[in-house]
Amino acid sequence: xxxxxxxxxxxxxxxxxxxxxxxxxxxxxxxxxxxxxxxxxxxxxxxxxxxxxxxxxxxxxxxxxxxxxxxxxxxxxxxxxxxxxxxxxxxxxxxxxxxxxxxxxxxxxxxxxxxxxxxxxxxxxxxxxxxxxxxxxxxxxxxxxxxxxxxxxxxx
Amino acid sequence: xxxxxxxxxxxxxxxxxxxxxxxxxxxxxxxxxxxxxxxxxxxxxxxxxxxxxxxxxxxxxxxxxxxxxxxxxxxxxxxxxxxxxxxxxxxxxxxxxxxxxxxxxxxxxxxxxxxxxxxxxxxxxxxxxxxxxxxxxxxxxxxxxxxxxxxxxxxxxxxxxxxxxxxxxxxxxxxxxxxxxxxxxxxxxxxxxxxxxxxxxxxxxxxxxxxxxxxxxxxxxxxxxxxxxxxxxxxxxxxxxxxxxxxxxxxxxxxxxxxxxxxxxxxxxxxxxxxxxxxxxxxxxxxxxxxxxxxxxxxxxxxxxxxxxxxxxxxxxxxxxxxxxxxxxxxxxxxxxxxxxxxxxxxxxxxxxxxxxxxxxxxxxxxxxxxxxxxxxxxxxxxxxxxxxxxxxxxxxxxxxxxxxxxxxxxxxxxxxxxxxxxxxxxxxxxxxxxxxxxxxxxxxxxxxxxxxxxxxxxxxxxxxxxxxxxxxxxxxxxxxxxxxxxxxxxxxxxxxxxxxxxxxxxxxxxxxxxxxxxxxxxxxxxxxxxxxxxxxxxxxxxxxxxxxxxxxxxxxxxxxxxxxxxxxxxxxxxxxxxxxxxxxxxxxxxxxxxxxxxxxxxxxxxxxxxxxxxxxxxxxxxxxxxxxxxxxxxxxxxxxxxxxxxxxxxxxxxxxxxxxxxxxxxxxxxxxxxxxxxxxxxxxxxxxxxxxxxxxxxxxxxxxxxxxxxxxxxxxxxxxxxxxxxxxxxxxxxxxxxxxxxxxxxxxxxxxxxxxxxxxxxxxxxxxxxxxxxxxxxxxxxxxxxxxxxxxxxx
Numbered sequence: 001x002x003x004x005x006x007x008x009x010x011x012x013x014x015x016x017x018x019x020x021x022x023x024x025x026x027x028x029x030x031x032x033x034x035x036x037x038x039x040x041x042x043x044x045x046x047x048x049x050x051x052x053x054x055x056x057x058x059x060x061x062x063x064x065x066x067x068x069x070x071x072x073x074x075x076x077x078x079x080x081x082x083x084x085x086x087x088x089x090x091x092x093x094x095x096x097x098x099x100x101x102x103x104x105x106x107x108x109x110x111x112x113x114x115x116x117x118x119x120x121x122x123x124x125x126x127x128x129x130x131x132x133x134x135x136x137x138x139x140x141x142x143x144x145x146x147x148x149x150x151x152x153x154x155x156x
Numbered sequence: 157x158x159x160x161x162x163x164x165x166x167x168x169x170x171x172x173x174x175x176x177x178x179x180x181x182x183x184x185x186x187x188x189x190x191x192x193x194x195x196x197x198x199x200x201x202x203x204x205x206x207x208x209x210x211x212x213x214x215x216x217x218x219x220x221x222x223x224x225x226x227x228x229x230x231x232x233x234x235x236x237x238x239x240x241x242x243x244x245x246x247x248x249x250x251x252x253x254x255x256x257x258x259x260x261x262x263x264x265x266x267x268x269x270x271x272x273x274x275x276x277x278x279x280x281x282x283x284x285x286x287x288x289x290x291x292x293x294x295x296x297x298x299x300x301x302x303x304x305x306x307x308x309x310x311x312x313x314x315x316x317x318x319x320x321x322x323x324x325x326x327x328x329x330x331x332x333x334x335x336x337x338x339x340x341x342x343x344x345x346x347x348x349x350x351x352x353x354x355x356x357x358x359x360x361x362x363x364x365x366x367x368x369x370x371x372x373x374x375x376x377x378x379x380x381x382x383x384x385x386x387x388x389x390x391x392x393x394x395x396x397x398x399x400x401x402x403x404x405x406x407x408x409x410x411x412x413x414x415x416x417x418x419x420x421x422x423x424x425x426x427x428x429x430x431x432x433x434x435x436x437x438x439x440x441x442x443x444x445x446x447x448x449x450x451x452x453x454x455x456x457x458x459x460x461x462x463x464x465x466x467x468x469x470x471x472x473x474x475x476x477x478x479x480x481x482x483x484x485x486x487x488x489x490x491x492x493x494x495x496x497x498x499x500x501x502x503x504x505x506x507x508x509x510x511x512x513x514x515x516x517x518x519x520x521x522x523x524x525x526x527x528x529x530x531x532x533x534x535x536x537x538x539x540x541x542x543x544x545x546x547x548x549x550x551x552x553x554x555x556x557x558x559x560x561x562x563x564x565x566x567x568x569x570x571x572x573x574x575x576x577x578x579x580x581x582x583x584x585x586x587x588x589x590x591x592x593x594x595x596x597x598x599x600x601x602x603x604x605x606x607x608x609x610x611x612x613x614x615x616x617x618x619x620x621x622x623x624x625x626x627x628x629x630x631x632x633x634x635x636x637x638x639x640x641x642x643x644x645x646x647x648x649x650x651x652x653x654x655x656x657x658x659x660x661x662x663x664x665x666x667x668x669x670x671x672x673x674x675x676x677x678x679x680x681x682x683x684x685x686x687x688x689x690x691x692x693x694x695x696x697x698x699x700x701x702x703x704x705x706x707x708x709x710x711x712x713x714x715x716x717x718x719x720x721x722x723x724x725x726x727x728x729x730x731x732x733x734x735x736x737x738x739x740x741x742x743x744x745x746x747x748x749x750x751x752x753x754x755x756x757x758x759x760x761x762x763x764x765x766x767x768x769x770x771x772x773x774x775x776x777x778x779x780x781x782x783x784x785x786x787x788x789x790x791x792x793x794x795x796x797x798x799x800x801x802x803x804x805x806x807x808x809x810x811x812x813x814x815x816x817x818x819x820x821x822x823x824x825x826x827x828x829x830x831x832x833x834x835x836x837x838x839x840x841x842x843x844x845x846x847x848x849x850x851x852x853x854x855x856x857x858x859x860x861x862x863x864x865x866x867x868x869x870x871x872x873x874x875x876x877x878x879x880x881x882x883x884x885x886x887x888x889x890x891x892x893x894x895x896x897x898x899x900x901x902x903x904x905x906x907x908x909x910x911x912x913x914x915x916x917x918x919x920x921x922x923x924x925x926x927x928x929x930x931x932x933x934x935x936x937x938x939x940x941x942x943x944x945x946x947x948x949x950x951x952x
Binding site: 018039091097135 | 176178179180181182183185186187189191192282365366368369414415416417419448450671672673674837838841842844846847848849871872873877878879881883909
């Protein structure tokens with residue numbers, strides 16, 4: 001067991017974890033942060049995407065011990081002061097989700113994409129979301145949602 | 157019925173782009189996926205699966221696993237005995253259908269790679285998985301049969317004890333059924349004086365690949381056994397568990413909490429659910445099982461997998477005179493819950509939107525040592541639509557006629573509805589002319605044809621192709637009598653309840669079970685309009701057999717057209733129950749009341765009372781008409797009188813690099829007619845997603861087995877789901893020809909995009925390289941296959 005201390009969605013947490021524990025397992029099983037989900041076992045789907053020190057990562061591809069000392073933001077911590085993040089708002093507004101399983105990862109990845117590139121073209125959005133799979137929407141409305149969020153200042 | 161005449165004349169909610177009620181929780185991570193659940197004392201299961209496609213189990217040594225840290229039990233089929241139940245085959249399509257017994261956990265022989273042979277129970281999922289590696293199973297490999305053409309030879313048998321791989325032969329013949337002429341006669345005549353198009357098409361095997369892996373939690377510690385499952389079919393699962401384990405149905409509660417997609421893939425009574433149920437009962441402890449993606453790809457049922465031998469007869473002026481369809485369909489190792497019947501759903505759709513005078517359909521289903529197959533978005537109908545829409549384009553080419561023109565010569569005209577087809581279905585409404593005209597204009601059909609011509613003449617390296625698909629489908633499964641006549645094991649009705657709460661709020665209970673479709677929003681809109689209450693005041697409940705006690709769940713584009721109609725009927729009953737109360741409180745006669753926008757009022761006066769106020773008055777029950785029960789709540793169970801038949805015209809432009817075989821989509825336009833629309837935003841989402849699943853069949857997806865029966869495409873690195881970078885934005889629109897088989901005038905839409913898009917894409921690719929001698933490319937149309945087809949065409 002290894003002792004780790006980190007900040008998750010603004011709260012300081014500290015736990016003993018097995019060295020092999022994935023960040024996503026730690027979030028879900030130890031912290032009850034079940035908003036972040038697991039969709040595959042080959043890091044293809046991106047459903048587990050979170051922000052690690054402000055940058056998107058697939059949390060199935062990061063060991064919990066690698067997040068020691070870091071700041072992690074999940075879908076559950078993206079809204080602030082009761083206000084949805086512009087990307088969350090845009091996904092609802094543009095119907096960018098159906099079953100909603102890929103949505104946490106899609107939103108976290110989209111937020112990171114807009115932070116890097118506040119005014120992306122459609123092609124840049126599509127390339128930026130290439131690591132996140134969705135089976136319901138055909139991506140059409142997800143792309144629209146990201147465009148909508150960009151127009152609404154989603155980069156902040 | 158007076159209620160129908162009295163409904164609010166101004167629809168305020170229906171047709172409105174309401175943002176979804178579901179989204180608030182889904183965009184913030186406040187979700188209730190089955191795998192999120194933890195029950196006190198819950199143990200975790202890991203499955204031990206066969207690596208061999210066909211083998212005898214000679215021994216299972218569980219001792220090392222049993223001694224591993226925090227392992228509670230290691231369970232084999234011998235431990236469970238009859239308590240494990242069996243997976244049901246609910247659609248034995250012929251009386252003599254050959255079907256192996258399908259036990260959730262194999263006893264002495266496995267019939268596909270991935271079949272479960274043992275199960276480890278431990279305190280954590282990780283410990284269970286670790287210990288599963290320690291279970292030592294000795295196998296004696298048996299020859300495996302993989303692929304339809306091998307299986308049909310009956311040389312290697314998937315199940316030796318059955319003596320054959322052939323499961324059932326199902327035949328429809330229009331001459332025998334009295335719905336049309338003799339197809340052999342039509343073909344013979346066409347061979348002499350017309351044209352005959354003969355093709356063999358392959359419907360590759362696909363994997364539904366819902367995003368949420370399947371998960372099940374079983375808690376046997378209460379008075380009832382509670383099962384949470386990522387399923388499309390909580391009600392059918394409850395029935396199936398009771399029917400096959402002997403546990404009374406009244407002692408089983410099934411809850412489908414948030415479910416992350418299904419597409420038919422979660423329309424199953426799965427071995428994993430059965431094993432979790434049996435193990436929980438065996439240990440008298442709550443258990444959870446969540447599959448990994450790799451397990452999902454090898455064990456959740458697959459879809460499609462047919463070889464279609466097709467013969468189309470026509471006159472020289474392009475009138476089709478007959479269609480003969482001979483199918484081979486791969487069931488996999490076992491006959492799944494409705495797997496046997498999936499090709500039969502397609503049998504009624506090969507004639508599509510056309511007036512064919514003669515039709516013959518025969519399907520031979522076959523067992524192989526592969527993962528079982530069953531419903532996948534469209535279930536039988538995409539296969540049929542692909543075949544006929546490819547054939548119509550081939551016929552057009554043969555006769556030198558525009559492919560839209562050949563369709564128009566054969567389709568049912570809008571003034572010919574209702575129309576009884578050669579397959580015996582009565583299409584209620586449709587307007588193929590209108591949808592096609594609109595699609596052509598949006599697409600810029602004539603301009604693109606001109607560009608295609610220019611590029612062909614210039615010998616461009618990258619060629620342009622235009623593909624067409626004018627589809628229809630039967631949806632709204634299904635009239636129970638029809639299902640009975642097809643030997644399906646259940647009915648096709650749906651149930652709804654409307655409960656008026658004391659505060660005037662409304663609880664709606666539906667037997668449909670959403671997993672992404674937006675029932676909570678769309679059903680709220682229906683009730684809000686009909687009952688005249690605010691959208692926000694309606695709460696839609698579903699997916700729990702204790703709350704929604706009756707239902708037949710969600711598949712086959714049925715929730716709105718069947719479940720929505722049940723809801724309309726229940727709502728109308730509430731209004732009728734409220735009417736005498738309103739008359740009593742307003743001191744008027746019932747005849748003098750009118751109901752509009754949620755309010756009963758006395759004609760010609762200002763006096764009135766709202767249905768929400770009446771709910772409070774009925775709750776108090778202080779002043780009701782004599783003898784009236786103090787309740788406005790109502791139930792309705794609706795059995796559809798017919799299917800309904802959405803249709804549409806899909807036009808696709810593909811660019812094909814003739815040197816590399818790489819293809820890319822330039823434009824996709826579709827104009828669908830799905831009747832009246834409750835929520836256009838939700839409908840457009842369904843269409844977009846459906847399109848991409850159909851396009852994915854044309855271009856990318858294929859479940860591939862090697863000769864030994866190992867699934868080669870067993871992870872998301874090998875099974876190619878499209879990403880945002882692979883796809884484009886679509887141009888979609890609608891025409892509105894209301895269905896006359898339901899009050900709301902709606903038609904199903906969930907499967908439409910998937911059914912229509914596959915042939916549109918393949919037609920476009922073939923059209924781009926037709927002049928190079930290509931008349932078919934096997935799906936998925938990978939660069940390699942396209943390049944090879946061009947080389948074999950010999951004109952490059």
